[in-house]
Amino acid sequence: MHSVSIKDLSLNFGSISVLKNLNIEVADGEFLVLLGPSGCGKSTLLNCIAGLLDISDGQIFIKGKNVTWEEPKDRGIGMVFQSYALYPQMTVEKNLSFGLRVAGLPAAEIQNRIAHAAEILQIGPLLQRKPAELSGGQRQRVAIGRALVRDVDVFLFDEPLSNLDAKLRSELRVEIKRLHHKLANTMIYVTHDQIEALTLADRIAVMKGGLIQQLDDPLTIYNKPRNLFVASFIGSPA
Ligand code: ADP
Numbered sequence: 507m508h509s510v511s512i513k514d515l516s517l518n519f520g521s522i523s524v525l526k527n528l529n530i531e532v533a534d535g536e537f538l539v540l541l542g543p544s545g546c547g548k549s550t551l552l553n554c555i556a557g558l559l560d561i562s563d564g565q566i567f568i569k570g571k572n573v574t575w576e577e578p579k580d581r582g583i584g585m586v587f588q589s590y591a592l593y594p595q596m597t598v599e600k601n602l603s604f605g606l607r608v609a610g611l612p613a614a615e616i617q618n619r620i621a622h623a624a625e626i627l628q629i630g631p632l633l634q635r636k637p638a639e640l641s642g643g644q645r646q647r648v649a650i651g652r653a654l655v656r657d658v659d660v661f662l663f664d665e666p667l668s669n670l671d672a673k674l675r676s677e678l679r680v681e682i683k684r685l686h687h688k689l690a691n692t693m694i695y696v697t698h699d700q701i702e703a704l705t706l707a708d709r710i711a712v713m714k715g716g717l718i719q720q721l722d723d724p725l726t727i728y729n730k731p732r733n734l735f736v737a738s739f740i741g742s743p744a
C-alpha cells in the first residue's frame with residue numbers, strides 16, 4: 507500500500523498557479539526528498555499534505571484514506587519546521603507532552619512516549635530546560651521529538667537543518683537517517699540542499715516552477731538527469 511498518494515494536485519494563490527497537477531506515490535517507509543530552488547513550491551506542497559493549506563484541485567490520500575478535507579490533526583502526520591516552533595515558556599518535557607495532554611492520553615502513556623523519544627533523540631538530560639537554554643541542534647531534536655511522541659505514520663520535514671551551521675547540519679543529517687532506519691516511518695523531507703537530498707533520500711523529486719522535473723532514486727538522478735535543469739541543479743558531471 508502507498509503511504510501517501512497525491513493525485514492531480516493543483517494549488518493556486520489567487521490567479522497564480524503554484525503547484526501544477528502533481529502526481530506522487532510515496533511507498534510505506536520511504537524517505538522521499540522534495541528538492542528544488544527557492545520558490546519552486548516545496549513548502550506549499552508539504553503544507554498541502556499536512557492540511558495547512560486548502561488545495562485548489564486534486565486529492566490526497568494517507569494510508570489509503572482520502573484526507574483531502576481532513577483537519578491537520580486527523581491526518582496522522584507530524585511536521586518539523588525550520589524554525590523549531592517550540593513553546594518558549596515551556597520546558598522540553600512540557601513541549602513534548604502538551605499535545606498528548608490536549609489529546610487526553612493517560613499520564614503513564616505520556617511518560618512512556620517521552621522516555622522513548624528522549625532515548626532515541628538523546629535529549630534525556632534536557633527535559634527540564636527551556637528552549638532558550640538549548641543549542642540550535644538540541645532545539646531541532648526536540649522539534650523532531652514532538653512529532654515522534656505523537657506516534658504518527660508520516661513525518662514531514664521542511665528544511666529542518668537550514669538554520670544550523672555546517673557541522674551540526676551533517677551531524678543531524680546522520681541522526682535523521684538513523685531515526686528513519688529505526689522507526690521505518692514514511693518521511694517526506696523538503697530541502698534545497700543537493701547533498702542533503704543525495705545522502706538522505708530513497709527517492710528524490712526534483713521540482714521547478716510547481717512541476718516535478720524528475721522523480722527517481724539518487725543514483726539515477728545523478729547519473730541520468732532527465733533534462734538540463736536537473737543536471738545543473740544536482741551538479742551532475744557534464
Ligand atoms: P519553496 O518552499 O520551494 O521555497 P514555496 O512553496 O514557499 O517555495 O512558494 C512557492 C511559490 O508560491 C513562490 O512563488 C511563493 O512566492 C508563492 N507563495 C507562497 N506562499 C504564498 C501565499 N501565501 N500567497 C501567495 N503566494 C505564495
Ligand code: MG
Nearest residue numbers: 548549550665
Ligand atoms: Mg520553503
